[in-house]
Amino acid sequence: MGQFLLVDSRKLDGFEGLHQAVHGSHVDVMQLGRGRLRGTLSHVGIGDFSLSIGTFNVGMRTQRVSSDDKLIIGMLLAAEERVAHWSFDMQLNDVLVIPPLLEHDGVFHGASAYAAMRFDLDGVASLFGGEARLSDPDTWRSRSHFKADPESGAIASRRLVRIMSHLRTNTEGLTPSTAEFWKRAIVECMAANVMSSLPPDHSSWLPSARRLIRRVEDYLDEAGTRPVHVSEICAALSVSRRTLHRAFQEVFGLGPVSFLRHKRLCAVHSILRESAPGSTTVAAVAMEQGFYELGRFAQYYFAVFGERPSQTLGIAALRAQRAGIARA
CATH class of the missing domain: 2.60.120.10 (Jelly Rolls)
Incomplete structure (x- = not known):
């Protein structure tokens, strides 16, 4: 453990x-x-x-x-x-x-x-x-x-x-x-x-959506490859969940949860592509990025990238094999 x-x-x-x-x-x-x-x-x-x-x-x-x-x-x-x-x-x-x-x-x-x-x-x-x-x-x-x-x-x-x-x-x-x-x-x-169960909050001030999105992306850049939860962003930027949702819908046409999922999927893809053969597993990388339902994760992954995560991991192995042949 x-x-x-x-x-x-x-x-x-x-x-x-x-x-x-x-x-x-x-x-x-x-x-x-x-x-x-x-x-x-x-x-x-x-x-x-x-x-x-x-x-x-x-x-x-x-x-x-x-x-x-x-x-x-x-x-x-x-x-x-x-x-x-x-x-x-x-x-x-x-x-x-x-x-x-x-x-x-x-x-x-x-x-x-x-x-x-x-x-x-x-x-x-x-x-x-x-x-x-x-x-x-x-x-x-x-x-x-x-x-x-x-x-x-x-x-x-x-x-x-x-x-x-x-x-x-x-x-x-x-x-x-x-x-x-x-x-x-x-x-x-x-x-x-x-x-x-709480009454609607109408007191929130809605900042410029694009300005707020830029702040979110700057925060995500500082976080690097680690998974970031929506509530962490809200706390760090002092913004309500509703305000954040409206901004993402206006700019991207999807909510912050979907946006962060796509970002985490991209992180998984990059890690798998660069991983040395035998150094990791799809399950380990997915869990590290906050995906706990591997079946659903695989569906999301294929829908975005058009390939299974195991195929992406296989690309790294194939690249290493080709490099070994070239050096021989």
Whole structure:
């Protein structure tokens, strides 16, 4: 495992396993439903940031004491029956905010699944940068419930589970730059559901689209070949996600996510073309550039370049072979 990625995944055999329902935070648990508890619990730690995803098959009562000084933001991924946290009735993909040093009380009336990320409150300014309401630490000092949009919430939930799955099976670890990208990708899933329940923000000033695009491209040039998440750009340039989206649509006819994906695809293409035979794999390069679904990555790659990534990597081998023949 790389220095910046810690992974722990286990099957649950009894409710006691849920005492560590959130990585780094102790939770008091009482089983409410009948039957032997079965489920799974997975943690991914990226530095001081963690993501936990748990599933269980019977009703549970959960309580957290007020000794944890980290911010916890959770999402309800699945529920067969009612789920309530404090006085909030949770629906699928809703987001719950548990501020630091605040006691928490939750009841799952049946089989459920959840995701929870835990990090320092000071980190919101960076991770939620560009959205004034979300990047302000005061926003997260009170317990809150954000109702998810049914469509976008389901997309965010599936994406979060896929990210966990791929990070869990990554055996090569993460570099500091890719660790930052994956943190932001996880945060983005929950932020999408938070933003969908907030009233529209009409106070943003829309700069000249082309001037903003130039600033973004200058920032990307300084970042070099490492993957850059949209939220990182928003934080660095102090611009909202909506403003950034409008600028990219005006200039390129596509959103910033699509633009950054194309840029990352180009980075993969260049790395594969210049790689020495046997020095790397398509999967390793794709993961390094933030692609965690290799099948979809291959589709994107072929659509853009008209060749499979393995063919691009083969060009480097062929070039090296020809060079060896020429020297012989």
